[in-house]
Amino acid sequence: MRALLRAVSLALCASLLSAVRASSQDAAPPPAGFNEARHEDAPYVVLLSLDGFRHDYLDLYPTPAFQRLAREGVRADRMIPTFPTKTFPTHFSIATGLYSENHGLVGNRFWAPEREAFYSISDREAVEEGTWYRGEPLWVTAERQGMRTAAFYFVGSEADVGGVRPTRWKRYDASVGNSARVDTVLAWLAEHPGTRPHLVTLYFSDLDDAGHDHGPESPQAAAAVAGVDREVGRLLDGIAALPHADRVYLVVVSDHGMLRAEAARAQVLDLSRFPGVRMVEGGPYATLVVDDGGPERLPGLRDSIRALLPEAEVWLRRDVPERLRYSADPRVGDLVILAKAGATVVPPGRMPTRDAYTHGWDNAVPEMAGIFLARGPLIAPGQRIAPFESVNVYPFLAHILGLDPAPVDGRLDVLAPILGKVAPGARPGR
Numbered sequence: 001m002r003a004l005l006r007a008v009s010l011a012l013c014a015s016l017l018s019a020v021r022a023s024s025q026d027a028a029p030p031p032a033g034f035n036e037a038r039h040e041d042a043p044y045v046v047l048l049s050l051d052g053f054r055h056d057y058l059d060l061y062p063t064p065a066f067q068r069l070a071r072e073g074v075r076a077d078r079m080i081p082t083f084p085t086k087t088f089p090t091h092f093s094i095a096t097g098l099y100s101e102n103h104g105l106v107g108n109r110f111w112a113p114e115r116e117a118f119y120s121i122s123d124r125e126a127v128e129e130g131t132w133y134r135g136e137p138l139w140v141t142a143e144r145q146g147m148r149t150a151a152f153y154f155v156g157s158e159a160d161v162g163g164v165r166p167t168r169w170k171r172y173d174a175s176v177g178n179s180a181r182v183d184t185v186l187a188w189l190a191e192h193p194g195t196r197p198h199l200v201t202l203y204f205s206d207l208d209d210a211g212h213d214h215g216p217e218s219p220q221a222a223a224a225v226a227g228v229d230r231e232v233g234r235l236l237d238g239i240a241a242l243p244h245a246d247r248v249y250l251v252v253v254s255d256h257g258m259l260r261a262e263a264a265r266a267q268v269l270d271l272s273r274f275p276g277v278r279m280v281e282g283g284p285y286a287t288l289v290v291d292d293g294g295p296e297r298l299p300g301l302r303d304s305i306r307a308l309l310p311e312a313e314v315w316l317r318r319d320v321p322e323r324l325r326y327s328a329d330p331r332v333g334d335l336v337i338l339a340k341a342g343a344t345v346v347p348p349g350r351m352p353t354r355d356a357y358t359h360g361w362d363n364a365v366p367e368m369a370g371i372f373l374a375r376g377p378l379i380a381p382g383q384r385i386a387p388f389e390s391v392n393v394y395p396f397l398a399h400i401l402g403l404d405p406a407p408v409d410g411r412l413d414v415l416a417p418i419l420g421k422v423a424p425g426a427r428p429g430r
Contacts, residue, residue, distance in 0.1 A: 073375025097394025
């Protein structure tokens with residue numbers, strides 16, 4: 001009898017313990033880093049940015065992987081970057097769907113009068129401080145709606161924009177090779193669906209480095225294109241091997257192009273003759289901050305500087321042409337100077353002794369344009385589309401992922417028409 005009572009007691013205890021555990025599990029919040037259940041059927045997007053990949057590299061050099069991507073999906077004639085055509089502003093426009101005058105990154109370096117401080121891409125503390133950034137990057141949109149994301153580099157992904165970072169993000173380290181980056185992205189995509197990121201960003205800098213150092217039509221640029229093409233091929237093959245490959249989109253973009261800056265066309269702007277005026281940025285474009293004299297001084301300064309720079313436009317910020325979308329933010333400065341393509345504006349002591357290669361000119365200059373290619377379950381193969389502005393990428397990707405987008409400057413109707421064919425087993429976004 002004692003043995004029977006003991007067995008019953010043990011069974012009751014085990015049953016109660018099991019019930020307590022189950023109750024505890026039911027009451028616990030969802031684990032951090034997991035997708036909400038409503039995103040179970042959402043597609044996956046890999047957004048790869050190739051810094052400095054000029055639009056015509058696809059035709060100048062052999063690119064079998066890029067050509068495969070174009071055959072299986074869509075290629076734009078070129079993607080028009082926002083102004084200024086510099087790495088940080090243009091990348092953040094892709095991420096947010098906003099022009100630089102609205103997202104706050106008005107240059108790679110700028111003065112923020114509301115903070116009385118400089119932002120610079122070389123300032124690690126500023127780069128990772130979310131209050132510098134406005135707008136809502138796509139990964140923040142996703143995270144706020146319960147969808148997990150991961151970033152193997154992208155401008156803004158290192159900062160807590162609006163208090164939010166990607167679930168997984170990496171501090172930029174140029175020494176990490178592209179192969180390692182691709183391997184990590186493929187590993188993320190192979191995870192259990194609960195933790196698998198639905199949006200993954202990836203970034204390569206090879207073409208920007210080669211372009212700056214040697215020029216767009218150099219052997220070094222050709223080698224960089226070949227190397228990037230190999231990694232895009234590995235990425236395509238790795239995605240194709242996934243059991244859920246029919247739910248993955250690959251979108252490849254670049255932020256800007258590259259052009260020769262001719263030493264003979266460099267224009268020196270000596271501001272020592274204009275007390276209280278300082279140059280914040282110089283090169284293909286320049287921004288000036290006027291500390292002394294008040295608004296009434298600005299028109300006279302503009303006219304005087306115009307007379308000194310025959311190969312440049314000089315505007316008060318409020319008069320910058322609307323098409324450049326570069327007048328709304330005081331961070332732009334008080335005067336904006338835009339050199340003609342191939343010419344530059346430099347301070348004394350910075351006069352170049354030889355031609356160089358750079359970017360930053362008017363975004364209407366063809367050599368400043370980047371690329372856009374994409375493939376995925378709803379994208380009809382073999383499409384070629386006309387040039388479009390990069391701010392339209394955000395609403396397009398938000399639509400694919402089934403997210404409610406933040407307010408943006410871009411429009412969904414620009415890229416929505418490429419979603420023409422539903423592949424077998426595809427799960428469209430909203």
